[in-house]
């Protein structure tokens with residue numbers, strides 16, 4: 010099955026020969042094969058298998074070849090691996106990477122990219138040593154931001170940015186309350202800090218074991234929940250979150266809820282809203298949000314949105330507006346990213362298990 014992903018050695022040579030006429034820089038140091046973590050059959054974490062002789066992708070004009078230093082692990086990777094979200098088999102897992110440009114092409118060079126540039130990006134196929142990346146997808150990383158931290162920004166950081174900047178359709182104003190679930194976890198640890206930078210008052214929820222991380226986000230109020238016995242997940246029945254939210258907001262509720270937990274929090278989220286507030290349901294860490302009647306929103310004339318990152322990075326300008334602001338906050342020390350764990354590339358299955366167990370208190374990365 011792996012051979013389906015392979016180009017023949019002859020094809021690879023032809024593509025390399027074409028490339029040689031474009032740019033010689035870095036060419037000599039690029040091997041013909043690489044290590045990659047490949048899924049040939051969907052299933053549990055051990056569906057991720059090491060292919061140590063995977064062909065290095067050939068690049069076409071307008072692309073660059075990135076020598077990856079890090080790949081980020083995201084929940085969506087586990088959905089691809091398990092088959093919840095369908096992909097053609099076999100595939101190299103991952104959709105977040107960071108490294109240095111090893112080869113360029115004329116169109117990429119015309120856009121200002123050169124060999125050695127430090128970049129991060131989001132495309133499919135990143136659990137591997139080299140990725141062919143369209144230059145339009147590249148985010149240049151400033152010198153004062155490390156590649157580990159920058160790679161961590163690509164999905165969770167950019168997601169947090171659009172959640173607190175745009176997904177709420179400006180139905181919340183600075184000085185008003187928002188509720189963010191799971192602020193001890195990945196995306197929402199960022200979202201809480203960014204919501205504060207945007208001037209909102211933030212109520213966070215967190216499990217006891219992630220309380221320290223939750224507090225470090227600077228939430229105005231933190232609701233600390235017990236864990237579901239035998240797990241590290243928040244038990245949303247252990248505290249009456251809606252009651253606490255109404256106490257904190259003097260009975261008004263919050264103008265925006267940011268919810269990546271899904272099934273276990275949907276009722277809390279809707280019931281915590283203020284009049285004409287918005288429920289931003291961006292994820293399903295505890296399971297998919299069940300269908301509910303629209304009439305349910307009438308009580309508060311509430312809004313609901315189910316956004317995704319792709320629709321908030323629609324072009325290069327929008328992508329760079331987000332990444333540049335994030336890198337500026339990081340460089341100025343206004344935003345902190347905790348890299349929780351770094352696994353070797355061939356330990357990607359362990360990294361998936363760790364994420365799926367809900368244990369992460371920050372970004373989980375692969376060191377390539």
Ligand SMILES: NC(=O)c1ccc[n+]([C@@H]2O[C@H](COP(=O)([O-])OP(=O)(O)OC[C@H]3O[C@@H](n4cnc5c(N)ncnc54)[C@H](OP(=O)(O)O)[C@@H]3O)[C@@H](O)[C@H]2O)c1
Pocket residue numbers: 083084085164165168191193194195196197215216219241242243269270273291292293294295296316317318319364365366367368369371
């Ligand atoms: N729409 C988008 O643009 C977008 C972008 C990125 C991610 N997402 C989605 O958002 C969700 C969260 O992603 P993330 O990257 O923030 O993940 P994460 O870093 O692992 O955080 C998820 C949090 O959910 C909490 N949680 C509660 N119940 C859980 C359960 N039953 N299983 C696992 N976790 C549980 C955990 O906190 P506690 O341990 O404190 O409970 C954990 O901190 C995922 O569904 C992901 O696919 C969507």
